[in-house]
Amino acid sequence: MGKVIEVNDVTLAFSVQCxxxxxxxxxxxxxxxxxxxxxxxGCGKSTLLRLVAGVLTPDRGEIKVGGAEKAExxxxxxxxxxxxxxxxxxxxxxxxxLPFELNSGQEKKAEWRAKAQAAxxxxxxxxxxxxxxxxxxxxxxxxxxxxxxxxxxxxxxLLDEPFASLxxxxxxxxxxxxxxxxxxxxxxxxxxxxxxxxAVFLADRVVVMGEKPGRMLGEVGIxxxxxxxxxxxxxxxxxxxxxxxQDFLEKGGSADEA
Amino acid sequence: xxxxxxxxxxxxxxxxxxxLGVGLLVLLTWSWxxxxxxxxxxxxxxxxxxRAREILGQGGLFALHFRTTLLEAVLGFGLAxxxxxxxxxxxxxxxxxxxxxxxxxxxxxxxxxVALAPLLVIWFGFGISSKILIAxxxxxxxxxxxxxxxxxxxxxxxxxxxxxxxxxxRQVFFKLEVPSALPVLFGxxxxxxxxxxxxxxxGEFSGxxxxxxxxxxxxxxxxxxxxxxxxxxxxxxxxxxxxxxISWVEAVVMPWRRER
Numbered sequence: 001m002g003k004v005i006e007v008n009d010v011t012l013a014f015s016v017q018c019x020x021x022x023x024x025x026x027x028x029x030x031x032x033x034x035x036x037x038x039x040x041x042g043c044g045k046s047t048l049l050r051l052v053a054g055v056l057t058p059d060r061g062e063i064k065v066g067g068a069e070k071a072e073x074x075x076x077x078x079x080x081x082x083x084x085x086x087x088x089x090x091x092x093x094x095x096x097x098l099p100f101e102l103n104s105g106q107e108k109k110a111e112w113r114a115k116a117q118a119a120x121x122x123x124x125x126x127x128x129x130x131x132x133x134x135x136x137x138x139x140x141x142x143x144x145x146x147x148x149x150x151x152x153x154x155x156x157x158l159l160d161e162p163f164a165s166l167x168x169x170x171x172x173x174x175x176x177x178x179x180x181x182x183x184x185x186x187x188x189x190x191x192x193x194x195x196x197x198x199a200v201f202l203a204d205r206v207v208v209m210g211e212k213p214g215r216m217l218g219e220v221g222i223x224x225x226x227x228x229x230x231x232x233x234x235x236x237x238x239x240x241x242x243x244x245x246q247d248f249l250e251k252g253g254s255a256d257e258a
Numbered sequence: 259x260x261x262x263x264x265x266x267x268x269x270x271x272x273x274x275x276x277x278l279g280v281g282l283l284v285l286l287t288w289s290w291x292x293x294x295x296x297x298x299x300x301x302x303x304x305x306x307x308x309r310a311r312e313i314l315g316q317g318g319l320f321a322l323h324f325r326t327t328l329l330e331a332v333l334g335f336g337l338a339x340x341x342x343x344x345x346x347x348x349x350x351x352x353x354x355x356x357x358x359x360x361x362x363x364x365x366x367x368x369x370x371x372v373a374l375a376p377l378l379v380i381w382f383g384f385g386i387s388s389k390i391l392i393a394x395x396x397x398x399x400x401x402x403x404x405x406x407x408x409x410x411x412x413x414x415x416x417x418x419x420x421x422x423x424x425x426x427x428r429q430v431f432f433k434l435e436v437p438s439a440l441p442v443l444f445g446x447x448x449x450x451x452x453x454x455x456x457x458x459x460x461g462e463f464s465g466x467x468x469x470x471x472x473x474x475x476x477x478x479x480x481x482x483x484x485x486x487x488x489x490x491x492x493x494x495x496x497x498x499x500x501x502x503x504i505s506w507v508e509a510v511v512m513p514w515r516r517e518r
Contacts, residue, residue, distance in 0.1 A: 053422045079422045085415055089437045089514045101433070102425045132514045 004156055004188050005029040005052055010061035012047065021047050023213040025061070031155075034182060034189040036199035036206050038245060044214025045192045049160050052190065053079055066155060077156035078149040083165050084141040086133040092144050093129040096120060099152040119151040120144075122181055139170035143177075150185065159191035163198065172230060175202060179228055196249075200241045201233060208245055210252030217252040220244050301484040309484035310491070324492055326469040330386055330458035331496070334393025335451050342398050342450075346405025356406070367399045371457060375464040389461035389469065396457030397450035404446025408439030441515065444508050451500045455493065
């Protein structure tokens, strides 16, 4: 299993006066792995995701995605943002077709359509193809964003707090769906969240970040068995792992004040 | 589906009844008020209707005036849009150009078109070309400013997302920037179309041989107040026509806003 995301000693400052946003950050993700980044808000975890996505360049250090020096299009990676970011003037189907339109010629329309429909089925959306985003609930919109990210057969999925703006019930539904999709489809995942429970529930490995400057505090391997069910969160093993992550966060916080 | 929607409260049917009621009320009040004044100050509705029938009977004379103003407004609007839209794209794209040009635009905008109109008539003659120019200048600024604002409206997060998906500059422009500008852009076009009618009439006031504005000018000279009312009503009809046309175009171009 090769490494598909490699972040080596990356430092980034948005301006010279400020403290760097990220300092000496290292991270690697192997193929097929699902890694969650947790940390307090403002610790630069979303910035790290944008660096991996290739829309920011580091001041120092290097980032390798899919073996290449920099991210190049959806053949390598796709992105699920926090609040779906669907194009409001496109129907659900047209939104899911967008990655194809941006990356290949017009000739394979029928094939795209079939793939888009399959992606929508994968996220349990049926009969909403011709609806506009504003006609859907927040959870459904987020499902469309997920389908859009999955449709292009991207190897790497970057998720930026994808469930943060959803209500609790919808949130756990979608968490279960992510786990289920991982059973059906092979991809590498890097997800940012500030919810420790969510991170432990979904990830193979949880990476803990601290703030000011954004840096790595440690990581916790999550060796809970698949398939995972909701009742997992009431087991002592789960609680112990959450406790370990919590410890890293607290240690990081106290070191900062000292 | 659409027919069914029309019968629901708050849409077509109810609106028509409300309009009819308000119209009737205005007519009654007008008719009552007109009994206190001589015809050359306030003609009664029936007097206006009589005058309208009279001038419409004069072998296409009124239609000629109507067509002239219509043509001036439409061509003026077209000219304004043809210049303002590409310019707004340039200004939105190049902030430094925007910095240079915006003060000039603001300065020009603050010159009342009524003061410029006689000058343009002197330069470009009594014919339709000077009116088209005046109409275009009146319609120009809202189209330009809304175009710039609209094109700057793009959500930067969406732009970033499209770039992650592998979109090039051209694709970002056509698939993101243009569609997200459309609602604001159409606001400007709507305003510009209304203003172009005003511009055409102002131009005709400053010197013309035909057009509804010329008709008002003529009627004022002979105290033919009923004819002024006829011309005003014709301008209102033209305005409503423009409104309906642009609403239809909007619905075709932006189908996603229809089902809100």
